Amino acid sequence: MAELTTPAPGAASKGSPANDGHAVAPGQDVAATAPVDPRAVRVRLAASSRADGEAMVRVSPVTGPLRMTNPTVGLGPLGGVALPPQAEAVKGVLAQRHVLVDDSRVEVSLTPSGGGRYVLDEAGERSRVILEPASAADGGVQIREVIVDGFRFLVESESERIAALRERASHGRASSAHSGPLQVKAIIPGKVVSVSVVPGDAVTAGQQLLVVEAMKMQNELRAPRDGTIDRVGVVVGVNIEIGDLLVVIS
């Protein structure tokens, strides 16, 4: 069992979790280098929200006792008022816990405050996050809209166990999120006005696959990575809805 760690005083998150200032506990190295925990979750921005260099992260549980912290939910800069102990039992105490984000250990909690709103607490630094309901998991990948600080992103998430199974089935490897067939799905509704690829075509990342017209705008859909076109699920002229399978790249 991993040891319970407490952040060093003032060691609030300094941006990237990869170089944050948390104390490193004995045993963490084991967790970091051990085979990927099947309970882990892979999360990344969906292709439509992604900018260059924005990679997948893997969030894994760290086994150990929960550490309690004061429940501090609600809006506003005065939201950080601790409830008295009796109220905690009523409202529920938040588990401030450790997780691994990729290989770094972070102390976090996520507390629902109703209507899809959550308070994310990173070692005492809180922010409001909205998690909209996920679209029906298709092939194990859930997509949901996440709103943080006025930004809205489409975020894909997938359990490590399912992802690993899928990857083993297709490539016998479970180490890379980029292996396995990639399903390119519609992120906006619209009408397909051109299709530039046919099955068997080799494509490189960034190459145009098809063009969807939506809201009088021509939206080019580009290959998210190198590969070979496995299937093309649409033809010119069809109307598509969000989530429709457009192209499979292997």
Place this chain on the structure above:
Amino acid sequence: MTSEKPPFRRVLIANRGEIAVRIIRACHEMGIEAVAVYSDADVHAAHVRLADAAVRLGPAAPSESYLRIDAVIEAARSTGSEAIHPGYGFLAERAVFARAAEDAGIVFVGPSSETIEALGDKLHARRLAARVGVPSVPGTLQPAPVDHPDKVAQIIATARTIGFPLLVKASAGGGGRGMRRVTREEDLAAALVSGSREAASAFGDGSVYLEREILPARHIEVQLLADAHGNVVALGERDCSLQRRHQKLVEEAPAPGLTEDQRRQLHGLAIRLAREAALRNAATCEFLHDPDGNFWFLEVNTRLQVEHGVTELVSGVDIVREQLRIAAGAPLSAEVIAAGERAAVPSSHAIEVRIAAEDPARAFAPTPGQVGRWVMAAGPGIRVDTHIEAGDRVPADYDNLIAKLMVHAGDRDTAIDRLRRALDETEIGGVQTTLPFHRIVARSDAFRAGEVSTGWVEQHWDGDAVRADAVRRALLATGLSMLDGAVVGVGSAVATGSGSPDGAQPPGRNGWRQGTRAQGVDRWPS
């Protein structure tokens, strides 16, 4: 019953979006029937729902709907509308439209077509300012001789006296079209030719002139109301310095940091211009304010401004209501005269942020689409002008503005606090908006210190960094919620009693992220 007899029985609003909604509201408050016009993209739009009658103009493209003068005039005629309110944008500053209304015997809510035409020509406006001793931004007063290669030496000599860098601007211009920034005199001739060509294709008039680039500068404008009886009142000024691509993002009234004397001087300049131009109804005089304290006249907008609401909040005057009264021939009311007398000593502060469907981390690129979650702020001192509700589409055919969030408080600091609070309450999904930018403005020490200029966005907005921080937390929160159903198990955690509350948070710190400064990264060099 209403407080006074309605100035018109029925008014047509030749616009869409939040401004059409705002004008319809004023009509209804005054007991006037409101007639909407709409394109095929707006069949279910808010302004159509709110109006008492609605007339289809044509397909979505503005040139086939909201810009069709004949169709709008016919809509007014067929519905028996006595007046047309043009709002802003579309036909609001087209002299031919005002003239078509006048010819059809319909009151145009705005200045006369002659005034619109004269002031729409920026060179004309600059000459008018020179006549009444109002200093314009230094530059030329006649069109540059673009078609006369023999006069190149002459224009370069003129440019030297103005000084580089300078701007080539279109006389008929607006929105930065036809504008060129020139830093070296060898580039001037080419900039004149290309600017002129762009202006000719955009406005049908290729006249260009030279103007000194004033940097850093603040953009300050004066709200005017004038009646048909020769009364002109300045209701106060607004600072609209925070812009991107010459489009305003944040506006406030009054302009921070001006002395009472400066306000009196500025309002006086605007009134002098308005009298000389025989302005009627609502208009705005725009000035640049340089660090030495000079005000340089830029142009006159002969219409209601997007940002008129902040002046309404501070002055207490309903500008649209006054526009309709003035259009019907009424003299400025005693309240307006009194508000003008108070304008140099404002007793409250208002700030507006324009929430637009644009991605502030991607150079404010437009993001049309369907709005998902839509929660607007409310409570003390908040005004939201919008035409949007959850599920509405933001069409790509029109302006991106989807809501104007205004806050009003006794002083500027309190207004900024209120803005921060209101933005925290605002939740918009489905389309990316400018909200992240506004949140940073509301938390910026430079903004709070009144350090605003037209270069503010370039200096203070690091969209990539703000976005990256939000992405990190979005992924982390998603991962946590997936891990084990997030906090489903918290109740059992209490039962096991496996820990006690500890004071992990340093005293005196509330724990809420206060923007990027909380991370110890100072992205706000002053």
